[in-house]
């Protein structure tokens with residue numbers, strides 16, 4: 001036994017952020033953010049427009065200096081250990097750094113040449129469906145092809161950690177699946193991934209942990225399963241034909257229950273769904289000749305969680 005104390009949380013996290021603050025003039029883009037990305041896992045940052053996701057990622061990448069807080073990327077400071085991090089971290093740049101006249105294959109081979117042990121370029125082009133455009137100049141690529149090439153450039157050097165800011169934005173369904181498969185494979189190979197996304201299904205499909213941020217602060221975090229079950233042992237949804245007074249029906253539910261009309265004629269009760277709660281609702285409706293046409297007990301979707309925490313749709 002050695003006498004060295006062991007950090008039981010995570011001895012070598014890929015990313016650790018504490019109390020991060022970034023202001024742009026009077027606007028606070030990031031307001032005391034904490035993040036943890038255990039090595040070899042995928043963390044999704046989910047938040048509405050302007051939540052501070054890109055600013056956070058750019059600070060972690062070393063492109064933007066924070067006003068306060070601690071950021072450790074692979075145990076290093078992205079502000080001062082840039083040279084070492086550039087070798088070990090993959091960054092997906094949105095069109096940045098591309099020579100418009102350079103061909104897709106040339107660009108990827110150039111990125112590969114910076115690495116001692118790059119992935120096989122031809123294999124990567126095939127995986128991302130880019131083989132046909134290998135000789136196409138960057139400026140002639142479609143937005144989706146440019147996006148996939150940016151991802152290829154980020155990972156060709158076999159990084160330990162990859163930052164992906166909205167990796168599938170603007171991709172069609174087929175290309176999105178290709179990218180999802182590649183990100184899953186990265187994780188299987190032990191690569192750590194921080195991604196930002198607006199897409200609930202993307203976060204649920206790929207992430208080991210999700211951090212929901214709003215106005216530069218963490219409003220919830222956990223595994224997809226934890227987030228969708230938190231705060232509600234269940235959720236009751238029903239559709240009704242007739243006049244439902246939300247306030248009056250809400251009043252027959254026990255304290256702490258929340259009833260909302262999610263879309264016209266569809267209602268959601270958040271709280272512990274017991275037989276008594278179901279009876280109270282159906283009895284109230286029967287007494288007013290309101291016909292319930294559909295009633296089911298569900299766990300909340302990530303979309304519902306997001307809406308209830310931020311008050312907004314994820315694409316607000």
Ligand SMILES: Nc1ncnc2c1ncn2[C@@H]1O[C@H](COP(=O)(O)OP(=O)(O)OP(=O)(O)O)[C@@H](O)[C@H]1O
Nearest residue numbers: 024027028029047048049050051052053054055056
């Ligand atoms: N360079 C900048 N100068 C001034 N304000 C900025 C700058 N960059 C970001 N902001 C502001 O900081 C806030 C957070 O922006 P950020 O781009 O980080 O959010 P985001 O969550 O990535 O949003 P989106 O999903 O729309 O990309 C926004 O209010 C934005 O307008």
